[in-house]
Amino acid sequence: MNLYKRLKLKASDYEAYKNFKFLNRVKNISHPVIDFPSKSDYHFKHSGNAGDIIYSIPAIKAIAKQANIHLHLNLGRKGIYGKNPHPLGDKMLNEKMVEMLKPLLLKQSKFSIVDIYTNQQLDADLDKFREYPLILNRGNIARWYFLAFAINYPLHQPWLIAEPDTSLGDSIVVARSQRYHAPGIDYSFLQQYPRVHFIGVKDEFEEIKQDVPNIQYLPVKDFLQMASYIAGCKLFIGNQSFPFSIAEGLKVNRLLEYYFQSPNVSVEGENGFDFCFQPHFEKLVRERFAFNV
Numbered sequence: 603m604n605l606y607k608r609l610k611l612k613a614s615d616y617e618a619y620k621n622f623k624f625l626n627r628v629k630n631i632s633h634p635v636i637d638f639p640s641k642s643d644y645h646f647k648h649s650g651n652a653g654d655i656i657y658s659i660p661a662i663k664a665i666a667k668q669a670n671i672h673l674h675l676n677l678g679r680k681g682i683y684g685k686n687p688h689p690l691g692d693k694m695l696n697e698k699m700v701e702m703l704k705p706l707l708l709k710q711s712k713f714s715i716v717d718i719y720t721n722q723q724l725d726a727d728l729d730k731f732r733e734y735p736l737i738l739n740r741g742n743i744a745r746w747y748f749l750a751f752a753i754n755y756p757l758h759q760p761w762l763i764a765e766p767d768t769s770l771g772d773s774i775v776v777a778r779s780q781r782y783h784a785p786g787i788d789y790s791f792l793q794q795y796p797r798v799h800f801i802g803v804k805d806e807f808e809e810i811k812q813d814v815p816n817i818q819y820l821p822v823k824d825f826l827q828m829a830s831y832i833a834g835c836k837l838f839i840g841n842q843s844f845p846f847s848i849a850e851g852l853k854v855n856r857l858l859e860y861y862f863q864s865p866n867v868s869v870e871g872e873n874g875f876d877f878c879f880q881p882h883f884e885k886l887v888r889e890r891f892a893f894n895v
Contacts, residue, residue, distance in 0.1 A: 762851025
């Protein structure tokens, strides 16, 4: 279709024009292998953010089934984060992040190797979904992989494991990145709760401490320890950032701060609620903190 016809279609039938653009992009994609035979080992590559990697675990399990899992993490892919700061600057993944992720990933059933990608032979390149004309700021991150590889997995069930840190059994644990803040949401009411802890980077902690002066910082040596804190707390509250992917995989008692401009994180299954209005937030904290998990 030439430029004139495209402009005419756009003016006369915008929905048809969007469908045309979608199909035009799809026809240039080399689709990945989507038939996965039974075998002893499966090799995967991922270049994305830590949260994207956690959300890919259901797809990895669906593809590998009972096979041993080798996950090769590719460093240095550019990330686009807008005006708000990101801990990795303009990168999605670096060597330090891989080292933080490895203990948690190797704790998962069938994960036998987690290393840096150096052109290993692959069975599935988990970055493939980025080639498709999907709108990645909405939907459900975990399902992006389902669309790329024609698979499914019961997302309402736990798909991550970590030993709970029982010392936090009467605590609220909060994680709030500097991105994806729902407008009008105020955490200051949490200061009425006696034990409130924060996990995340120090700049994020200093920011929330302005609103919740009694909040305590929980440093972590790696993301397995972070998962243990989340698994062991009485209530976890997070926005659309990496720690919430852990809470979602564990299916702990959890609240998600839902950001209406980029709704690509979903709460699936029991013990999970989302909010984007202040009265609902305060009600859910009151009820879920009292809830006997």
